[in-house]
Amino acid sequence: xxxxxxxxxxxxxxxxxxxxxxxxxxxxxxxxxxxxxxxxxxxxxxxxxxxxxxxxxxxxxxxxxxxxxxxxxxxxxxxxxxxxxxxxxxxxxxxxxxxxxxxxxxxxxxxxxxxxxxxxxxxxxxxxxxxxxxxxxxxxxxxxxxxxxxxxxxxxxxxxxxxxxxxxxxxxxxxxxxxxxxxxxxxxxxxxxxxxxxxxxxxxxxxxxxxxxxxxxxxxxxxxxxxxxxxxxxxxxxxxxxxxxxxxxxxxxxxxxxxxxxxxxxxxxxxxxxxxxxxxxxxxxxxxxxxxxxxxxxxxxxxxxxxxxxxxxxxxxxxxxxxxxxxxxxxxxxxxxxxxxxxxxxxxxxxxxxxxxxxxxxxxxxxxxxxxxxxxxxxxxxxxxxxxxxxxxxxxxxxxxxxxxxxxxxxxxxxxxxxxxxxxxxxxxxxxxxxxxxxxxxxxxxxxxxxxxxxxxxxxxxxxxxxxxxxxxxxxxxxxxxxxxxxxxxxxxxxxxxxxxxxxx
Amino acid sequence: xxxxxxxxxxxxxxxxxxxxxxxxxxxxxxxxxxxxxxxxxxxxxxxxxxxxxxxxxxxxxxxxxxxxxxxxxxxxxxxxxxxxxxxxxxxxxxxxxxxxxxxxxxxxxxxxxxxxxxxxxxxxxxxxxxxxxxxxxxxxxxxxxxxxxxxxxxxxxxxxxxxxxxxxxxxxxxxxxxxxxxxxxxxxxxxxxxxxxxxxxxxxxxxxxxxxxxxxxxxxxxxxxxxxxxxxxxxxxxxxxxxxxxxxxxxxxxxxxxxxxxxxxxxxxxxxxxxxxxxxxxxxxxxxxxxxxxxxxxxxxxxxxxxxxxxxxxxxxxxxxxxxxxxxxxxxxxxxxxxxxxxxxxxxxxxxxxxxxxxxxxxxxxxxx
Numbered sequence: 001x002x003x004x005x006x007x008x009x010x011x012x013x014x015x016x017x018x019x020x021x022x023x024x025x026x027x028x029x030x031x032x033x034x035x036x037x038x039x040x041x042x043x044x045x046x047x048x049x050x051x052x053x054x055x056x057x058x059x060x061x062x063x064x065x066x067x068x069x070x071x072x073x074x075x076x077x078x079x080x081x082x083x084x085x086x087x088x089x090x091x092x093x094x095x096x097x098x099x100x101x102x103x104x105x106x107x108x109x110x111x112x113x114x115x116x117x118x119x120x121x122x123x124x125x126x127x128x129x130x131x132x133x134x135x136x137x138x139x140x141x142x143x144x145x146x147x148x149x150x151x152x153x154x155x156x157x158x159x160x161x162x163x164x165x166x167x168x169x170x171x172x173x174x175x176x177x178x179x180x181x182x183x184x185x186x187x188x189x190x191x192x193x194x195x196x197x198x199x200x201x202x203x204x205x206x207x208x209x210x211x212x213x214x215x216x217x218x219x220x221x222x223x224x225x226x227x228x229x230x231x232x233x234x235x236x237x238x239x240x241x242x243x244x245x246x247x248x249x250x251x252x253x254x255x256x257x258x259x260x261x262x263x264x265x266x267x268x269x270x271x272x273x274x275x276x277x278x279x280x281x282x283x284x285x286x287x288x289x290x291x292x293x294x295x296x297x298x299x300x301x302x303x304x305x306x307x308x309x310x311x312x313x314x315x316x317x318x319x320x321x322x323x324x325x326x327x328x329x330x331x332x333x334x335x336x337x338x339x340x341x342x343x344x345x346x347x348x349x350x351x352x353x354x355x356x357x358x359x360x361x362x363x364x365x366x367x368x369x370x371x372x373x374x375x376x377x378x379x380x381x382x383x384x385x386x387x388x389x390x391x392x393x394x395x396x397x398x399x400x401x402x403x404x405x406x407x408x409x410x411x412x413x414x415x416x417x418x419x420x421x422x423x424x425x426x427x428x429x430x431x432x433x434x435x436x437x438x439x440x441x442x443x444x445x446x447x448x449x450x451x452x453x454x455x456x457x458x459x460x461x462x463x464x465x466x467x468x469x470x471x472x473x474x475x476x477x478x479x480x481x482x483x484x485x486x487x488x489x490x491x492x493x494x495x496x497x498x499x500x501x502x503x504x505x
Numbered sequence: 506x507x508x509x510x511x512x513x514x515x516x517x518x519x520x521x522x523x524x525x526x527x528x529x530x531x532x533x534x535x536x537x538x539x540x541x542x543x544x545x546x547x548x549x550x551x552x553x554x555x556x557x558x559x560x561x562x563x564x565x566x567x568x569x570x571x572x573x574x575x576x577x578x579x580x581x582x583x584x585x586x587x588x589x590x591x592x593x594x595x596x597x598x599x600x601x602x603x604x605x606x607x608x609x610x611x612x613x614x615x616x617x618x619x620x621x622x623x624x625x626x627x628x629x630x631x632x633x634x635x636x637x638x639x640x641x642x643x644x645x646x647x648x649x650x651x652x653x654x655x656x657x658x659x660x661x662x663x664x665x666x667x668x669x670x671x672x673x674x675x676x677x678x679x680x681x682x683x684x685x686x687x688x689x690x691x692x693x694x695x696x697x698x699x700x701x702x703x704x705x706x707x708x709x710x711x712x713x714x715x716x717x718x719x720x721x722x723x724x725x726x727x728x729x730x731x732x733x734x735x736x737x738x739x740x741x742x743x744x745x746x747x748x749x750x751x752x753x754x755x756x757x758x759x760x761x762x763x764x765x766x767x768x769x770x771x772x773x774x775x776x777x778x779x780x781x782x783x784x785x786x787x788x789x790x791x792x793x794x795x796x797x798x799x800x801x802x803x804x805x806x807x808x809x810x811x812x813x814x815x816x817x818x819x820x821x822x823x824x825x826x827x828x829x830x831x832x833x834x835x836x837x838x839x840x841x842x843x844x845x846x847x848x849x850x851x852x853x854x855x856x857x858x859x860x861x862x863x864x865x866x867x868x869x870x871x872x873x874x
Contacts, residue, residue, distance in 0.1 A: 429779065437786060458656055
């Protein structure tokens with residue numbers, strides 16, 4: 001232990017006394033680090049940059065070109081004069097080696113005058129969009145009505161997209177850096193005066209406490225800042241849709257962006273947030289509510305259908321009426337397995353199909369769907385591995401689980417079906433209710449940024465029901481939900497929005 | 506600062522409605538008609554109302570006791586305040602034992618229902634184990650989680666089981682009620698004594714009162730919960746009176762469950778299986794609440810950490826549940842618990858109330874002089 005701590009200390013000491021020449025020496029080990037000695041009009045420079053990070057066009061047109069042409073006008077040159085010569089914003093002059101290192105690694109070029117080597121100018125030449133997608137059609141969270149612009153991998157573009165729609169000085173971006181290797185830029189966005197201060201503090205504290213090497217995606221941040229990381233339920237909504245993020249921000253939530261990730265986390269979330277789709281708000285409220293109810297019913301069906309089949313056919317066959325008994329006997333008479341095995345066989349087949357479909361290239365996946373859906377289904381019935389009725393139930397349940405708009409939640413629904421299947425096969429109907437109990441307790445315990453997850457059901461917030469099971473008309477949802485404890489409550493004036501007029505007026 | 510910290514664990518007064526109603530309506534609602542019928546016959550509904558009104562008074566007394574004693578803690582505190590450290594703690598231990606027995610009898614009775622009508626061959630230990638493991642998961646989440654479960658324990662059965670009870674009205678004989686007041690007043694009061702036990706459960710308020718934000722404000726919700734309980738019992742007794750005749754009811758152990766056999770829809774028969782399954786949600790919160798009360802009581806008496814005592818309590822419950830196998834044994838246990846509960850209600854609470862009000866008057870007089 002003492003040896004290690006000694007090493008650790010030594011390491012730290014070394015870092016502190018690192019000089020510029022040390023840094024350059026270590027960077028030169030890499031072949032893409034370029035040192036460009038330069039001389040015009042009696043001025044001697046060195047330009048250092050990473051070839052792989054810098055945009056060559058910017059370097060040629062804005063730096064080299066101007067240095068070559070305009071330097072003749074300056075007889076004596078100090079490092080601060082570069083800002084006048086080079087037409088690039090925010091040229092920083094510094095002697096801080098740490099800063100020079102990070103900036104060089106982020107795609108800045110460093111210019112050093114040979115007369116005064118202690119201070120250097122840092123010029124941003126990073127090629128922001130090289131190799132990244134320019135646009136995202138939000139195909140993973142598609143909606144027929146509404147904008148089809150999604151976030152992309154470039155955080156600058158994402159913040160731009162956000163600020164274009166929320167035109168208020170109160171939209172605040174707080175920048176943090178996460179990841180010891182990746183030094184990923186993470187931005188916490190919120191609307192000042194709406195979002196709860198305590199929530200903002202919690203978010204920023206949790207994000208800044210993350211210890212990790214490379215942040216590949218916001219979903220890593222999501223897992224590391226979640227209140228209960230050993231729950232199958234996602235703590236926060238993650239979305240690639242702009243309208244969803246804006247809606248969350250306006251409602252008083254906080255959004256987290258990370259560079260390199262097209263998905264944005266919004267929180268604190270509740271269970272119902274995962275079942276709302278932006279389309280609910282684009283359609284008339286009656287249709288929106290209807291589709292939302294269908295979705296919630298789909299979830300219930302997807303979770304409970306096959307367990308109920310097991311419970312009824314294994315233990316409670318008295319519950320089947322005479323008229324229904326005939327078809328069930330007819331379709332199951334050749335099946336040699338108990339219902340549990342039958343269901344597990346089919347459920348696992350469907351899971352395999354889904355997993356294979358997700359991993360295969362798109363064009364092959366289409367064929368797979370046909371092979372899986374028709375051939376395997378039909379063949380397994382004919383081979384008397386499963387019954388026709390179960391085939392219908394399981395495929396309907398699979399279909400219903402796809403209605404969840406947030407991918408993470410639909411994965412959860414895929415998963416929690418299996419424990420319930422086991423409960424049902426051990427204890428029948430009682431087992432199913434045991435499992436539901438467990439689910440309810442678990443959801444009651446969960447929190448998202450310290451906010452209850454199961455709200456508005458528990459704790460009960462009757463007013464928040466306006467936008468949970470159904471999507472009420474807009475004059476009823478003018479108030480922000482109270483469980484987020486927003487600092488101001490009204491989104492817009494409901495009286496103006498309502499404007500009830502008498503008949504023929 | 507400590508107050509603000511504590512705020513996170515409190516429930517708002519409104520939720521007392523759910524905790525009280527949930528703990529009142531338990532396993533007894535399946536079977537109380539038989540005992541009631543023996544005493545008061547078809548006039549049982551009057552007994553239900555009388556017992557309900559008595560329960561209203563007792564709830565009022567509990568709130569008065571907390572008001573008079575000036576403490577917003579729980580009954581362990583009050584016992585020590587009024588009866589001294591030694592005798593007060595004896596009473597407290599009595600409470601803890603009572604809650605433990607309450608959890609045990611509810612657990613065992615429900616398992617009996619399952620065994621008789623669903624899984625005759627399944628061992629007691631299986632259900633006992635799974636229920637107690639779930640209890641551990643719930644109670645370790647704290648009082649708020651227990652209350653959350655109580656809410657579900659009221660809402661879901663109300664939406665699923667309760668409507669099923671109305672199907673038998675198809676075969677109702679409304680003349681079963683006549684003649685009204687056929688039984689003597691004494692018989693009706695005897696019936697009321699039988700039903701009082703069914704209103705038991707609100708005495709757990711004595712333990713969790715300090716977890717209610719602005720305790721006294723929850724009074725009206727507690728009374729509404731009792732009204733609602735009375736309504737449920739009245740509906741059940743009404744339907745069973747018009748559906749069964751007096752002779753029939755004597756031979757049915759769980760008349761309410763038998764009512765559940767009547768509804769039929771084209772794709773489901775024998776609804777009582779659904780009722781028994783969903784009944785987990787009725788029974789389970791009571792067990793959790795009682796176990797929570799036991800651990801809380803032990804914490805107050807012996808400063809035992811709830812996390813430490815909870816597994817032990819559950820192991821005790823598990824082992825104890827294995828000892829009661831025959832119908833007579835379970836009935837015996839049930840009788841003990843209901844007698845203890847009855848005397849707790851009509852003996853202890855009024856006595857404590859009178860003592861508390863006497864002390865208050867005495868003290869105020871002394872201070873005036």
